[in-house]
Amino acid sequence: MLHSRPVERQSAARAAAVIGASLGTANVSTAMGTSTSKHRRIVDAVRDRIRSGALQPGDRIPSDTEFVREFGVSRPTVAKALQELQAHGLVQRKVGSGTFVLRSEVQMPRSFGLLISGLGKTEIFEPICAQMAAAAQDYGHSILWGADVRRSDPSGEADFALSLCNHFALSNVAGVFFAPVELVEGQEEVNDKIIATLTKAKIPVVLLDRDYVPYPERSTFDLVGVDNRRVGYMMTRHFFQRGCERVIFVAREHSASTIDARIAGFTEAVVKHSGAFDSKLVHRCDPRDLTQLKKVIDRLKPDGIVCGNDVTAGQLMHSLDQLGLKVPGDVRVAGVDDVKYAELLRVPLTTVRQPCVAIGEAAFRAMLDRVESPDAPARDILLGCELVVRQSTA
Numbered sequence: 001m002l003h004s005r006p007v008e009r010q011s012a013a014r015a016a017a018v019i020g021a022s023l024g025t026a027n028v029s030t031a032m033g034t035s036t037s038k039h040r041r042i043v044d045a046v047r048d049r050i051r052s053g054a055l056q057p058g059d060r061i062p063s064d065t066e067f068v069r070e071f072g073v074s075r076p077t078v079a080k081a082l083q084e085l086q087a088h089g090l091v092q093r094k095v096g097s098g099t100f101v102l103r104s105e106v107q108m109p110r111s112f113g114l115l116i117s118g119l120g121k122t123e124i125f126e127p128i129c130a131q132m133a134a135a136a137q138d139y140g141h142s143i144l145w146g147a148d149v150r151r152s153d154p155s156g157e158a159d160f161a162l163s164l165c166n167h168f169a170l171s172n173v174a175g176v177f178f179a180p181v182e183l184v185e186g187q188e189e190v191n192d193k194i195i196a197t198l199t200k201a202k203i204p205v206v207l208l209d210r211d212y213v214p215y216p217e218r219s220t221f222d223l224v225g226v227d228n229r230r231v232g233y234m235m236t237r238h239f240f241q242r243g244c245e246r247v248i249f250v251a252r253e254h255s256a257s258t259i260d261a262r263i264a265g266f267t268e269a270v271v272k273h274s275g276a277f278d279s280k281l282v283h284r285c286d287p288r289d290l291t292q293l294k295k296v297i298d299r300l301k302p303d304g305i306v307c308g309n310d311v312t313a314g315q316l317m318h319s320l321d322q323l324g325l326k327v328p329g330d331v332r333v334a335g336v337d338d339v340k341y342a343e344l345l346r347v348p349l350t351t352v353r354q355p356c357v358a359i360g361e362a363a364f365r366a367m368l369d370r371v372e373s374p375d376a377p378a379r380d381i382l383l384g385c386e387l388v389v390r391q392s393t394a
Helices: 011-024 028-032 038-052 064-071 076-085 125-138 154-171 188-201 228-241 257-274 290-301 309-322 358-373
Strands: 091-094 098-101 111-116 142-144 175-181 205-210 223-224 246-252 282-284 305-306 333-334 351-353 382-384 386-388
Touching: 038 064, 038 076, 064 076, 076 091, 076 098, 111 125, 111 154, 125 142, 125 358, 154 188, 175 188, 175 358, 188 205, 205 358, 223 228, 223 358, 228 246, 228 257, 228 305, 228 333, 228 386, 246 309, 257 282, 257 290, 282 382, 290 309, 309 333, 358 382
Parallel strands: 111 142, 111 175, 175 205, 205 223, 223 382, 246 282, 246 305, 305 333
Antiparallel strands: 091 098, 351 386
């Protein structure tokens, strides 16, 4: 069943809580946190004064020194806030004169759509969406979302994504945040149809996490996420630094282009370490298939396994346990994403933590920029990641 509604203007924490409850995830709001960064307090205060009419176009806003005194912050923090306000065209800094209001914040509210297959069934996208909801209310806009909570079949989620896409096109939303469909046969055709529908409707698109074209190709849409090639390289290098000599990569069939980018980073790290690469080191399979997994283990005898993500790693570790192999004693294992259960597994999982809140903030800003400048070149907005070392690679 198609299900969508706007997240109305409210406090950032309330916006996160609303979208979290709608998605069936009680802990989304905690991913954002309730505190506001120091520079955001200044940004919000200036925006509120502009919205209320206390500051009009052409007015000079308080000086850096006045902001330092009013908010009890450092000058670099003030500079960061003013840079953000200037980036959104609200103020202009004039050397020797000060900073002046360029335009009013009063504008028509816009609605933006979230098109994310499996939304409500993942841990990565919930904090991203919560932050976009909070950013939307900051700008007086709203987020439309859809979640088909009845479906467990990925192919059904693909059909629902097409249906939701058509709904957004008919609703004439101001833009759509799109995470391409993955893990189903025919996903390329589904993603092509979605992009064609949105393009025909002249709706701006910002891609989340991954592109819809095969790696290393690049589409003409803005993409916000992490540098997945760097992620793959960083994780593989970690294995070699731990003393591993026979490292392989395991991913599920029909994974998104992010996995191909991680494999590219894996390949680069292997070549740098050993001087050569064998394609047999990469395996696309069901990590729960004990028969296939045993064949791989017996043939290659790996002492380290890089997994495409934490879900794959968790399933693989369970299978290794059934095969009588101990982690990390017999083989080290690591994933990517740092989902909540990663540190709660029987052997806590080494992984790469994605900056989900920062991705959500960057994505919404990218959308506003795209709406204002529809013909600007496409951008890759790639944020840094953190390697989280736990017992699985000890």
